[in-house]
Amino acid sequence: MPFSLLKFGLKSDYPFENDPDLPPPSELKRHYDVVIIGGGGHGVATAYYLAKYHGITNVAVLEKGYLGGGNTARNTAVIRSNYMTPQGVKFYAASVKLFQNLSHEFDFNIMYSERGQLTLAHTDATVRAFRQRAEVNKHFGGRTELIGPQEIRELVPTLNMNPAHLPVLAGLWHKDGATARHDAVAWGYAKGATQRGVELHQLTEVTDVDIQNGRVTGVHTNRGNISCGCVVQAVAGNSSLMAAKAGFRMPITTYPLQAMVTQPVKPFLDPLVSSSALHCYVQQTSRGEMVFGGGSDPYPLYNTRSTLELKESLLAHAIEMFPFMANLRLLRQWAGITDMTSDYSPIMGLSPVENYYLDAGWGTWGFKATPICGKTMAELVASGGVVPELIAPFAMSRFDTFKQVNEMGATAASH
Amino acid sequence: MKIMHCPLNGPRNISEFVYGGDVRQMPQPDECTDKAWAEYVFYADNRAGVVTEWWLHTPSGYWFIAERHTVTDDIVRTYDASDMFQQRIDFMVAGSDKEEQ
Ligand SMILES: Cc1cc2nc3c(=O)[nH]c(=O)nc-3n(C[C@H](O)[C@H](O)[C@H](O)COP(=O)(O)OP(=O)(O)OC[C@H]3O[C@@H](n4cnc5c(N)ncnc54)[C@H](O)[C@@H]3O)c2cc1C
Numbered sequence: 001m002p003f004s005l006l007k008f009g010l011k012s013d014y015p016f017e018n019d020p021d022l023p024p025p026s027e028l029k030r031h032y033d034v035v036i037i038g039g040g041g042h043g044v045a046t047a048y049y050l051a052k053y054h055g056i057t058n059v060a061v062l063e064k065g066y067l068g069g070g071n072t073a074r075n076t077a078v079i080r081s082n083y084m085t086p087q088g089v090k091f092y093a094a095s096v097k098l099f100q101n102l103s104h105e106f107d108f109n110i111m112y113s114e115r116g117q118l119t120l121a122h123t124d125a126t127v128r129a130f131r132q133r134a135e136v137n138k139h140f141g142g143r144t145e146l147i148g149p150q151e152i153r154e155l156v157p158t159l160n161m162n163p164a165h166l167p168v169l170a171g172l173w174h175k176d177g178a179t180a181r182h183d184a185v186a187w188g189y190a191k192g193a194t195q196r197g198v199e200l201h202q203l204t205e206v207t208d209v210d211i212q213n214g215r216v217t218g219v220h221t222n223r224g225n226i227s228c229g230c231v232v233q234a235v236a237g238n239s240s241l242m243a244a245k246a247g248f249r250m251p252i253t254t255y256p257l258q259a260m261v262t263q264p265v266k267p268f269l270d271p272l273v274s275s276s277a278l279h280c281y282v283q284q285t286s287r288g289e290m291v292f293g294g295g296s297d298p299y300p301l302y303n304t305r306s307t308l309e310l311k312e313s314l315l316a317h318a319i320e321m322f323p324f325m326a327n328l329r330l331l332r333q334w335a336g337i338t339d340m341t342s343d344y345s346p347i348m349g350l351s352p353v354e355n356y357y358l359d360a361g362w363g364t365w366g367f368k369a370t371p372i373c374g375k376t377m378a379e380l381v382a383s384g385g386v387v388p389e390l391i392a393p394f395a396m397s398r399f400d401t402f403k404q405v406n407e408m409g410a411t412a413a414s415h
Numbered sequence: 416m417k418i419m420h421c422p423l424n425g426p427r428n429i430s431e432f433v434y435g436g437d438v439r440q441m442p443q444p445d446e447c448t449d450k451a452w453a454e455y456v457f458y459a460d461n462r463a464g465v466v467t468e469w470w471l472h473t474p475s476g477y478w479f480i481a482e483r484h485t486v487t488d489d490i491v492r493t494y495d496a497s498d499m500f501q502q503r504i505d506f507m508v509a510g511s512d513k514e515e516q
Contacts (some may be wrong), residue, residue, distance in 0.1 A: 270462075
């Protein structure tokens with residue numbers, strides 16, 4: 001046995017190391033410069049960049065459950081930038097760039113795996129839309145091209161080229177498409193933030209918001225009241241409920257999104273494959289499990305139950321795409337509650353309350369935005385409300401001026 | 416299968432129904448401000464609790480009203496729209512002469 005291993009085993013603090021990933025729970029202070037509501041990936045990423053780039057460390061992240069236990073832990077981890085609008089592509093491409101370097105930055109392996117994403121077209125209209133997306137993506141530095149059936153067969157030999165009698169005409173091949181461990185992303189940010197002095201308070205629910213003269217002055221929690229210089233709201237599916245406490249409505253409706261995973265099998269599928277016509281996307285994890293998901297539930301709900309309806313429809317489509325999957329067994333089915341906007345773009349920036357900032361409307365697509373979202377929200381907070389150019393198109397007020405950023409076609413079934 | 420009670424056809428699988436949005440008052444498109452119109456079209460209460468909504472039974476093309484709990488996923492009550500609307504509602508046609516209404 002190597003000597004160092006023996007030494008490690010005999011250390012007095014073994015099996016626990018001296019530097020735990022997160023500090024132990026502490027009392028809430030009376031005041032913080034910044035209160036971040038929601039300890040998902042977005043909340044802790046914002047705290048991390050506030051501490052790292054702006055030296056703002058009197059920050060509390062308040063999480064009603066546990067770190068990353070919301071949609072951050074429930075998503076299927078598709079990372080990509082092949083959207084439709086210039087505003088969208090620029091924003092998500094900046095996020096993909098940050099993701100590519102995140103393991104180094106954290107010195108913590110987030111298992112970033114760049115396998116490419118293939119989206120299938122079954123109609124001429126989709127082929128036309130794909131041409132546009134490929135060009136927009138290339139223009140803003142992404143790697144995307146339109147490929148034909150022969151190349152698709154070579155990339156994914158096990159794919160049924162005529163699923164549900166919808167012939168595969170072409171594919172949008174996005175080489176930057178990737179996946180990563182979502183828990184690792186949340187923990188990496190949380191660890192980096194708390195090491196720099198940020199406080200993460202789990203099991204701490206914000207129950208009310210104090211507003212005076214159009215400014216937020218503090219929040220109430222199940223562990224007492226605190227005052228604060230400003231608030232960042234990053235609560236995903238609960239966005240409308242939190243905003244109601246701050247006194248305004250949002251253009252958001254909360255729908256469940258479900259996904260499922262099979263038992264592991266030998267590696268056979270490298271790229272992430274999706275088809276919007278079939279409302280289905282499929283990928284194989286590094287453990288060999290097949291993960292698949294589809295569109296949102298058919299009606300709004302604040303509940304993470306799974307349904308038989310979705311299981312039946314999604315499995316039928318997945319099996320159309322990969323017929324041999326009919327022999328696999330399902331391990332799990334789960335859901336998250338997602339904050340859907342009508343244009344499938346996020347809501348970031350200012351709110352009707354002066355020092356109350358919004359990070360919401362992430363629906364079914366917000367995991368991939370975690371790094372850039374944290375970075376730009378931190379800039380917004382540190383500057384006292386100067387909106388960074390990259391997120392200006394996503395202001396909530398775009399709905400009042402009818403300037404939506406339409407990403408529905410590029411989002412609905414691929415997330 | 417989850418079952419919904421259709422006021423016209425009785426208990427049916429939820430997959431036969433389509434959700435049609437909250438029952439709410441439409442502002443007059445010609446007269447209201449852009450902000451009021453945006454509020455109506457895009458903004459939502461998105462409440463956690465009992466909501467009153469339009470639902471459609473697709474096979475029979477029948478619209479009705481359902482009260483539903485958005486946290487427990489229980490359907491509290493369904494009824495014909497005439498229970499709520501005693502009179503016909505005529506919407507103003509945008510650009511039409513107001514005297515005609
Ligand atoms: C099944 C599924 C698949 C998805 N697939 C993808 C994908 O492939 N790619 C992609 O990019 N995105 C995907 N998404 C979307 C993505 O998961 C989310 O947009 C993203 O994780 C949002 O991160 P967040 O930190 O804003 O929210 P969350 O991780 O949900 O964090 C919000 C936190 O706020 C907390 N909170 C709520 N109310 C309060 C309160 N009153 N007080 C204190 N804390 C509170 C919650 O407990 C929660 O932990 C998917 C989502 C689901 C559900």
